[in-house]
Structures are given as structure tokens and as C-alpha cells.
Amino acid sequence: MLRIEGLRKHYAGEAAPALDGVNLEVREGEFVAVLGRSGAGKSTLIRCINRLVEPDEGRISWKKAPITGIGRAELRRMRGRIGMIFQHYDLLPRLDVMTNVIVGRFAEMPLWRSLLFQFTDKHRSDAREALVRVGLGSMAHKSVSALSGGQQQRVAIARVLMQRPELLLGDEPVSSLDPVTAERVMQLLQSLHREEGLTLLLNLHDVGLAKAYATRIVGLAGGSVVFDGPPEQLDDSAMQRIYPPDND
Numbered sequence: 001m002l003r004i005e006g007l008r009k010h011y012a013g014e015a016a017p018a019l020d021g022v023n024l025e026v027r028e029g030e031f032v033a034v035l036g037r038s039g040a041g042k043s044t045l046i047r048c049i050n051r052l053v054e055p056d057e058g059r060i061s062w063k064k065a066p067i068t069g070i071g072r073a074e075l076r077r078m079r080g081r082i083g084m085i086f087q088h089y090d091l092l093p094r095l096d097v098m099t100n101v102i103v104g105r106f107a108e109m110p111l112w113r114s115l116l117f118q119f120t121d122k123h124r125s126d127a128r129e130a131l132v133r134v135g136l137g138s139m140a141h142k143s144v145s146a147l148s149g150g151q152q153q154r155v156a157i158a159r160v161l162m163q164r165p166e167l168l169l170g171d172e173p174v175s176s177l178d179p180v181t182a183e184r185v186m187q188l189l190q191s192l193h194r195e196e197g198l199t200l201l202l203n204l205h206d207v208g209l210a211k212a213y214a215t216r217i218v219g220l221a222g223g224s225v226v227f228d229g230p231p232e233q234l235d236d237s238a239m240q241r242i243y244p245p246d247n248d
């Protein structure tokens with residue numbers, strides 16, 4: 001279980017807090033979509049979970065192991081268990097697909113191996129398996145810069161699979177993709193959820209995708225949870241709370 005208690009984040013110089021006391025529990029095997037208007041706090045929430053953003057207050061734990069209040073070495077170990085995918089893939093464009101995927105294992109490798117790109121046969125065979133899993137088995141030796149956006153996001157997913165994460169966080173993972181490609185990537189994430197029991201927490205802009213793929217929707221507005229339930233309960237009144245109109 002991912003447990004978030006009393007999470008607060010107030011960026012310096014901002015009038016209002018980005019997160020204003022968020023409490024959330026995500027059970028293993030759930031597929032949660034986080035919805036909300038721009039500025040609602042979705043990215044801040046996702047990024048606090050692996051402490052890419054440092055919360056001001058509150059506690060976060062995964063499977064009872066604390067994520068907040070731990071030192072660097074322990075945080076590094078926790079980050080190994082929690083994968084993350086981003087809107088802009090965050091790949092190394094001048095390197096080939098295979099190398100980009102093996103990078104997902106860097107946290108477990110001795111530093112000299114990663115610095116020299118000295119990979120073992122096991123790294124290569126695991127990377128090939130991850131590429132087959134995401135439907136890019138024939139692309140291992142292509143340069144990443146020669147791939148489409150959807151293919152690049154699938155490379156990023158193969159890279160995170162190399163990490164063998166227990167929990168996968170996504171910060172708008174399909175926002176840069178056209179609707180058809182976005183569906184394909186969501187289908188891939190759904191198959192990882194269904195077939196491999198991966199727990200997913202993604203922030204999404206597209207309500208249709210969230211309803212079609214997630215098993216649970218969390219709505220944020222003004223840094224607070226204003227909806228939490230299955231997609232079927234996302235009715236007009238819930239939508240109004242998640243997407244309040246501008247006051248001006």
C-alpha cells in the first residue's frame with residue numbers, strides 16, 4: 001500500500017500551497033488516474049512520492065517502508081522500487097534504444113560499469129525482453145532520435161521495466177502523443193497492470209483515457225482531493241468539483 005498522510009507543499013513565492021493536506025491510500029494492484037485542472041497540484045503530488053519534489057509536511061510510505069524522512073542511500077533504494085515515466089520521455093537521444101533501456105538498471109550496477117557502458121549478456125537479454133514486451137523488439141539498435149513520440153515513450157516504459165518497479169508513477173505520460181498513439185501507450189500500461197500486477201498512479205489530462213483505463217480516479221483541485229472513486233462515479237457533480245470554472 002502507498003500511504004500518503006497530511007501531504008503539504010507550498011512553493012516559495014506562490015500565494016497558495018500546491019498541496020494542501022493530501023491524504024491518499026493506494027492498494028497494490030490499483031490503477032489510479034489523477035485528474036485536475038492545470039495547477040491543481042497533480043505533478044507536485046506525483047513528484048513528492050519519489051521526492052523529486054521535497055514535501056514541506058506529511059508522511060509517505062510504500063509497503064510500510066517510509067519514503068519521507070529517510071537518508072540518501074535509503075531513498076536511492078526506494079527509488080529503485082518506484083519507477084517513473086514523464087511527458088517528455090527523458091531518453092538519451094544520441095544513444096541507441098538498447099542502451100537507453102539498459103540505463104533502467106543503472107541503480108543496481110557498479111558505477112564503473114554504467115560509466116563505461118559495460119553491460120553484461122544478462123543486461124542485454126533483459127533489455128531485449130523488455131523491448132519485446134513493449135512491442136519494439138526489432139528496434140534495439142536504432143537511434144532513439146529516429147523514433148516517433150509513441151515509440152520513444154515505449155522505450156521509456158521498457159527502461160522503467162528494467163528497473164522491475166513495484167509501483168509506477170507517471171507525470172502526464174501520454175500528453176505529448178496523438179490520440180491513437182496515446183491509446184496504444186495506455187493499453188500497454190493496462191496490460192502491465194493486468195498481467196504483471198503493477199500498481200500505477202498516473203496524472204492525466206484526458207478524462208476519457210482516465211475513465212477507460214484506470215480502476216480508480218482521484219480528482220485534485222486547489223491542492224486537495226475533491227473526488228476519489230471508481231470511474232463510474234465520475235458524474236457531472238464530480239466533474240464540477242474537479243474542474244471548477246474560473247471565478248473571473
Ligand SMILES: Nc1ncnc2c1ncn2[C@@H]1O[C@H](COP(=O)(O)OP(=O)(O)OP(=O)(O)O)[C@@H](O)[C@H]1O
Pocket residue numbers: 011012014017018036037038039040041042043044045
Ligand atoms: N517549481 C515550482 N516553483 C514554484 N511554483 C510551482 C513549481 N511547480 C509548481 N508550482 C505551482 O504549484 C501549483 C501546482 O502545480 P503542479 O505542476 O503540481 O500542477 P498540475 O496540476 O500538475 O498542473 P499542470 O496540469 O499544468 O501540469 C501551481 O500553482 C504551480 O504554479
